[in-house]
Amino acid sequence: MIASMKAAPANPFAASPTLSFNKPDDTKLRRVICFSPAPLFSKLSLRGKGGVLAQMSKDGVGLTYKDAGVDIDAGSELVRRIAKMAPGIGGFGGLFPLGDSFLVAGTDGVGTKLKLAFETGIHDTIGIDLVAMSVNDIVTSGAKPLFFLDYFATSRLDVDLAEKVIKDIVDGCQQSDCALLGGETAEMPDFYAEGEYDLSGFAVGIVKNDSVIDGKNIVAGDVLIGLPSSGVHSNGFSLVRRVLAHSGLSLKDQLPGEAITLGETMMAPTVIYVKQVLDLISKGGVKGIAHITGGGFTDNIPRVFPKGLGAVIYKDSWNIPAVFKWIQEAGNVEDAEMRRTFNMGIGMVLVVSAEASDKILKDANGAYKAYRIGEVVSSEGVSYS
Missing domain, CATH: 3.90.650.10 (PurM-like C-terminal domain)
Known part of the structure; x- marks a missing residue:
């Protein structure tokens, strides 16, 4: 975990189209500068919004994911539109050529499962979820995870709670044999409800060119x-x-x-x-x-x-x-x-x-x-x- 309370320096990369620098938004405790020569979207994560309402679906036949606020069809349509701008998306991880290998990257969060963490007070398993959602995606290409980055955002930093979550992220990295390379903690008053936080994770792995699992050789009978x-x-x-x-x-x-x-x-x-x-x-x-x-x-x-x-x-x-x-x-x-x-x-x-x-x-x-x-x-x- 990389932490810093120093004031952010002036942006030295403002003129570069390939480098992005995050300006401080309230308190930024960790900082990451990302080089992105050819960004590709590998998938779309769907998250429900709003509170929980005790009601059946509109047609009366039972509850559905769409009734709960998540429209998978809309998500698929967005992926199709993104594919027109960035051809090659659709896999579980994004592949980037590097010599005789591919770097394989994935990103995800844990969605509204966090709501249950807030309600139950169980915060010492959610970090494993965060790591799992990304490393499980990139291993589908045959890639061995190399490192993981996390993003922890909250309204007011509760150090003890954050420590529980980050300790669990470390555990998840150990289970997947990758390094927790760094990340960012963002304290943003009034943006999140008191006592709540959000998480995102980013994993990068590597696989040899001739070892990529891509499904091309699948045949009927497998x-x-x-x-x-x-x-x-x-x-x-x-x-x-x-x-x-x-x-x-x-x-x-x-x-x-x-x-x-x-x-x-x-x-x-x-x-x-x-x-x-x-x-x-x-x-x-x-x-x-x-x-x-x-x-x-x-x-x-x-x-x-x-x-x-x-x-x-x-x-x-x-x-x-x-x-x-x-x-x-x-x-x-x-x-x-x-x-x-x-x-x-x-x-x-x-x-x-x-x-x-x-x-x-x-x-x-x-x-x-x-x-x-x-x-x-x-x-x-x-x-x-």
């Missing part, structure tokens, strides 16, 4: 291997909060049928898959990788396929965690909406050859959990059987 999630991870919380309000339960109540509270369940940190995925890649046969975040299986798996291919998912091939069953029942959420909003218990999907799938599943006994959840087919989209 196998989908799913790695289990720890729960909701860091997507869909605008809908989660809407369902929670509709249910009449509080975060202190137990998850029905389970010996854990709803708050503890929802705040379980996102799994960091980096070491496991890199190990599986080293065994050979991995052709494509999808990080299952906002958009669920429906939108994320097709992102790694060549044109004309799709997936069939075996519905009963893994155990769906109880939290998703509760969300669906309490919010009367339709199957298609659940599959497009949540990870449903699978946080990462690897597309592998049939031969490689046999080895991965055999090695999974005892060492880690992995499931054969589907196969690649000669028709676009994602279907279920």
Whole structure:
């Protein structure tokens, strides 16, 4: 963590079109100067806005992500428009050529899961979420994370609370074997509600040119291997909060049928898959990788396929965690909406050859959990059987 209370110097880079210098906005405790010769957008993060209202969807059939303030279709349309200005976007990470390698970069936040952190007082897991959302994206290209930067913004700096969050970011970096290189703390009175803060994270990794995982060699008959999630991870919380309000339960109540509270369940940190995925890649046969975040299986798996291919998912091939069953029942959420909003218990999907799938599943006994959840087919989209 790089910290400084010195006054900002005059901007020496004002005439340069490729360098940006952030002027102090109230109190800036850390500063980063970014060189950006050819910026590319790799994805769009969708965040809900506004408070939680206890009401069903307008058509009366159940709660939806759009009702909660997040319109995935609008986000997809924006990505299409950005693609006209910066061709090549759409992957989970942005690739930048560097000699015989590519630097792979990703950025994300933790969205409205922060609202639950404020309500529960659980701040010692949210930093892992922050790291996970970026490093899990860049590892889908086969990249090993090198370093991570964070941005912590708040109305009034609570040093003890910030220390908890940053300590957790350090933990996340250790889990992904990358360095916390620096970041910024911004204290902005009147901008955030008292006691609240926002987080963003930025990860950079590296992969050899001939080792990039890009999905180009995927063919019909390849196998989908799913790695289990720890729960909701860091997507869909605008809908989660809407369902929670509709249910009449509080975060202190137990998850029905389970010996854990709803708050503890929802705040379980996102799994960091980096070491496991890199190990599986080293065994050979991995052709494509999808990080299952906002958009669920429906939108994320097709992102790694060549044109004309799709997936069939075996519905009963893994155990769906109880939290998703509760969300669906309490919010009367339709199957298609659940599959497009949540990870449903699978946080990462690897597309592998049939031969490689046999080895991965055999090695999974005892060492880690992995499931054969589907196969690649000669028709676009994602279907279920």
